[in-house]
Amino acid sequence: MEIPYTTTVRPDTGLTNPKLGIWLFLASEVMLFGSLFSSYALLRSGAPSWPDQSSIVSVPLATLNTVVLIASSVTMVMAWASLKSQSLPKYRLYMGLTLLGGAIFLVVKTIEYSDKFSHHLYPSTNNFLGLYFTLTGLHAVHVIVGMIVNAYLWGPGTRMWRSDPERFTNRIEVAGIYWHFVDVVWIFLFPVLYLL
Amino acid sequence: MTHDFARQVKKYLAVFGALLVLTLVTVGVSYLQLPQAETVAVALVIATAKASLVAMFFMHLKGERPMVTWPLGLTAFLFVALLAFVLLSEADHLIGTRFADAFASISD
Numbered sequence: 001m002e003i004p005y006t007t008t009v010r011p012d013t014g015l016t017n018p019k020l021g022i023w024l025f026l027a028s029e030v031m032l033f034g035s036l037f038s039s040y041a042l043l044r045s046g047a048p049s050w051p052d053q054s055s056i057v058s059v060p061l062a063t064l065n066t067v068v069l070i071a072s073s074v075t076m077v078m079a080w081a082s083l084k085s086q087s088l089p090k091y092r093l094y095m096g097l098t099l100l101g102g103a104i105f106l107v108v109k110t111i112e113y114s115d116k117f118s119h120h121l122y123p124s125t126n127n128f129l130g131l132y133f134t135l136t137g138l139h140a141v142h143v144i145v146g147m148i149v150n151a152y153l154w155g156p157g158t159r160m161w162r163s164d165p166e167r168f169t170n171r172i173e174v175a176g177i178y179w180h181f182v183d184v185v186w187i188f189l190f191p192v193l194y195l196l
Numbered sequence: 197m198t199h200d201f202a203r204q205v206k207k208y209l210a211v212f213g214a215l216l217v218l219t220l221v222t223v224g225v226s227y228l229q230l231p232q233a234e235t236v237a238v239a240l241v242i243a244t245a246k247a248s249l250v251a252m253f254f255m256h257l258k259g260e261r262p263m264v265t266w267p268l269g270l271t272a273f274l275f276v277a278l279l280a281f282v283l284l285s286e287a288d289h290l291i292g293t294r295f296a297d298a299f300a301s302i303s304d
Contacts, residue, residue, distance in 0.1 A: 014261040023264045027271040034275040038282040045286040059223065066219050070250075074212045077254045078205065085201040173256070180254045184247045191239035195226035 007166045022174045026181050033185055036138065040131045040192065051128050054194060056121065058112060062194045065108045066186065072101025073183040076150075076176045083169040088161055091172070095154040098179070102147040109140055132193055139189060142182045149175050211253045218246050 004010075005017040013020050044050055075097040082090035116122075116129070123133040153175055160168040222242040226235065252258040257265070287293040 013263045030271045034278050038279045042282045070215045081204045177255050180250050187246045188243050191243050
């Protein structure tokens with residue numbers, strides 16, 4: 001089946017269908033994370049006392065992860081720009097770096113989690129840790145999903161570059177918009193869970 | 197085309213630099229031990245600035261079609277409304293309203 005408006009703009013929306021689709025999906029994602037952020041705000045503001053977050057979680061590791069995820073956002077947008085300038089090898093390089101960034105982020109996250117567990121800190125320990133594991137866990141799932149999509153587009157998915165380069169370029173842009181959203185969520189999670 | 201790519205890269209690297217600086221600032225400010233309200237305000241303002249940079253330049257929201265910006269604006273409004281309504285239940289001790297007193301006088 002032919003999917004309509006993957007490269008040509010649909011006259012009534014002024015957008016290609018994938019572009020509109022990803023933004024509507026992300027709008028629903030904002031509300032998903034929004035419900036968890038507001039749970040955090042309610043539980044914290046209603047609590048008689050709250051643990052000193054920065055003494056439980058590792059600010060240096062989280063700062064490193066912030067830099068890693070931002071860097072992977074930059075390489076992702078470079079991957080798209082590479083296709084715009086007709087260079088598949090450059091695209092592969094930048095997309096590969098994006099995947100590497102995602103992998104480093106998850107390794108650091110795993111180190112953080114195992115450090116918590118080794119100190120017998122679990123989601124059930126207190127409200128803060130419950131929120132910490134729920135929010136960072138859901139975010140990590142988003143990183144993993146993004147990496148699966150990006151890995152496909154880095155490997156077998158590049159076949160489309162030969163048959164329909166414009167559509168492939170749009171795919172990378174849409175995958176990129178999702179990846180940047182994952183970055184934006186982390187940009188808020190970082191101060192809320194580590195610095196406040 | 198090559199020249200165009202070089203210009204794009206320059207722009208993205210500039211945004212990257214700004215994001216790194218803002219990350220350092222937000223971490224630095226957290227060590228200043230400011231009062232709670234100021235700490236929250238500074239952290240959220242910086243996070244919003246960083247998120248805006250990512251959205252504008254990496255997600256190409258700058259100059260995007262109304263069919264994207266309007267639903268997104270509505271989502272942002274609903275997100276803030278969700279947060280505000282939830283926090284309203286804690287307004288008595290957060291901002292010193294006296295809802296509890298008001299309800300107590302009704303039940304008397």
